[in-house]
Amino acid sequence: MPDVDVANTGLLPAGGAGWPGRLRERLKERLGPARSGRAETIAEARRRIVTGALLGGDAVAVLVACGGSLLVMAAAGAAAGLAPAMLIGWCALQIGALALCGLYEPIEAEPIERLRRRGLAAALAFAAAVLVGGGPWSWPWSWAATGIAALLAIPLGHYAEGFVRARLVRRGVWGAATIVYGEGAAELARSLAARPELGLRPIGIVRTADQTVEPFRTVVPPGPSEDAERSAERMASLLEAAEVAICTPGEREPARFAWLTRHPFRQVLVAHHAPEVETVRLQTRCLGPVVGLVVRRAIFLPHNLRLKRALDLAVAVPALLVFGPLIGVLALGVKIADPGPAFYVQPRVGRDGRTIRVYKLRSMFRDAEARLAEHLAADEAARREWDRFCKLRNDPRVLPGIGGFIRRTSLDELPQLLNVLRGDMSVVGPRPFPAYHTERFGPAFQALRASVPPGLTGLWQISARSDGDLTVQEQQDSFYIRNWSIWTDLYILLETVPAVLTAKGAR
Template identity: 45%
Template sequence: MVPDALAGFAPRQGGLGSGQRLRSAWRWTLHSLALPALDILAAQIGILFALTALPALHDAGEAPLNWDLPLASALGAAMLACHRILGLYDTAGHGALERLRLRVIGAVVAPCVTVTILAAFSVAATPALPVIILACATAGAVGLLLEALVCPVLIRHGAWGSPALVVGSGPAAAGLAERLLRQPELGLRPIGFAADRISGEVAMPLANLGTVAEAARLHGSKAVAVVAMSGEVASGEIARLPFHRVIAVPESGNLPTLRVNFRSLGGDLGLEVSNLSQAVLQRRLKRVLELLITIPVFMVALPVIGVLVVLIKMISPGPAIYVQRRVGLHGRPVAVLKLRTMHTDAERLLADLLARDPAAREEWDRYMKLARDPRVLPGIGDFLRRSSLDELPQLWNVLRGDLSLIGPRPFPDYHVARFGSEFQQLRMSVKPGVTGLWQIAERSNADLRRQEALDTFYIQNWSLWLDLYIVLKTLPAVLCARGAR
């Protein structure tokens, strides 16, 4: 029997040709076995690395036990059990940040489960406890990397997540459908929309599958119903929808969307949210963690900064490192350090271009950046900006406490002034950072509206998990130079 959540991948008994049945069977197989297989592979790599890194423990004892087979079997079983219980094999509706959190939790719990499995089979695990811990940590990191590599492949073959039916037809439903189409990694693949009352306010980007009852008869056992809570569907109707799985998406407005806990208040549904960005303990912990990362990175970066300083001075006379005043925490000015990538008369060059080129003026007004900027130094300037190496001196700002490693980007006064006053106050309530959410998502491709949306999401949903996610995504974004100007 195929579980209901996976029924969309199972071959049907009639109405499909042999080729379609084969493709459906292939998708179902990929969906069911890919992630468990990756975890088993990660466990083998973790064991191999741990036994290689700790050979003394591996070979200890009068009659050395060959740990490879029992440890690999126990760790593989532990990872499969932990990830199954945590829900990592249910790829429908879990975002990348939530999956990262669950994988880290799994890596922490896996050593205990591994020791328990070994003890159950009368295998003494105490001498190998360091091996088990190192193997679990390595397997967790490898599993995270393998999932990141394989996820796009599974998405491309329709083997990630479940089919999704959008319930509703108004602006909220259209926006929800567009977000699901834009973010296939969420694992909710829109196949159409259903609504008892069709709204003509906005065109839906999906096919109309009829009323909710008609759509349920066709797809109720295999599709996840994703309900746009905008007044078209009453809250009392959600529990009566004829679908195995239903996800209700309320219009959150300015509410955080992460760290939300549900509370039953005498029959009423309550949402409990916490503003961790203002919690003293969390902010101190963030400071400790960013120093642990920044100090060694800064020491490694010092020789690189020295070489780049020499190259800049060879191309353009004047200081190689310049100081720019940016808006910091509580609106206080921050002296941000950068390697100079522009001519010393950059402001005059910009003013001349904007005065004579309307297209450049329009681009500047929208992005506050230019794709072809006459201020940038030839060769070295473009390289530094695309690689983000010009921002290496800002690690000193982090050590001084002027900036955080992760946070909203520190902007000059003229940039901040383009935002609304309410968002300006929200932005100044946290310390700006060297990298942040909109840098890894869009970089310079984000216009002012998108910058505001991403920074608002980061501040309202901040957690150490979110910072860890941004740190892990920053390196690929920099190496690919996606959207950099």
């Protein structure tokens, strides 16, 4: 059993000089190589609940995908020869492929990587079905039906996982029990608690004596009112329950990391703040005695730009065909609410800093700018809100009724599908802002933003949207540009649907 020398790691009880030797024995009793039976049983029960719930959600999603495939084939007049055994067999293959790709280990990957694995699982299941050959898969229409089901299973499985995760989070079951150790532990723990999709559930922080107590379940060391014996007991319980430990950077990081690795956590993570490099799917490379981080600027590679353009056309063309009649109806509603043009063209900052003409349904009065200037001059609170967000929650420019509706649901943005077809915009990217908005950012971020085409939707739209101030906008757009992949775009497109339907963060 390893000797748990807490005093040598910088962990000192508040108001004390170190851990008494008799309490080190208490820790040794609780923190040997084998976790206590009770803690391991609880952790295993949580994992089984999560795995079972995810399996159930995927089973429903796969069955719905099969039903959708049959409907498509029936509409095409090709469902007569389909064998039920074919789709039933594919369901089993799909669930097996999802398990093989690690979709039932919620701490193993962040959401975009999980979506990529779903795509990989669908491809594996389809390939396995085709390679089996013979039997129910010998008929070409069966291949088509299986392919349609595989494609439908990707978004349906993604939404099913989100549904299951939300309910498990509310019940305190989702995610691996995690402790955070070191400087900035409370801030990182708050961030993890706000993003349960990352699969790490903070149960406590280990802090140094000069930090203030934060509102987490367990904080060690405690304040000076608690004696050292109770402090050691709480710390032992905390470490015993944790499955994952995160070590934050600081002067004593090597000692902390070494101390954490001496205990049977499932994972020990070293946290580093690296805003200037990609963080999604970041790879490491051995450079002899040191570890190198491999940074790829994927969005700037020519073949990725062509792939992104192909996705733009694949989304924009059918979307215009589907939403064209709706755009016409909304345009009529705008003209009834306020006679005048139903559409308007606004100059925005595009790629390379050039000005592009962005199309929108008119959601504001024709004298909108005069109304805004008058309102800001008369209302100091509104002026402060405008200075922070460049938007107003109660905007006097917006047409009553139809104007507020199309802005909340982002339907006023649908004409920008024409901008996507023209190549001025992409379906996913940083939003095209007016010049006065862009000028509020620093030169470095303006240059980064100008390196990619603006988008119809983006990471900011599915997270903070209008609730995020300029700092949040900069963080979200920087993260997107530095971490781009085609799966990032697909993830944002899928998440845009619930964001629009719930009008999250709309102003």
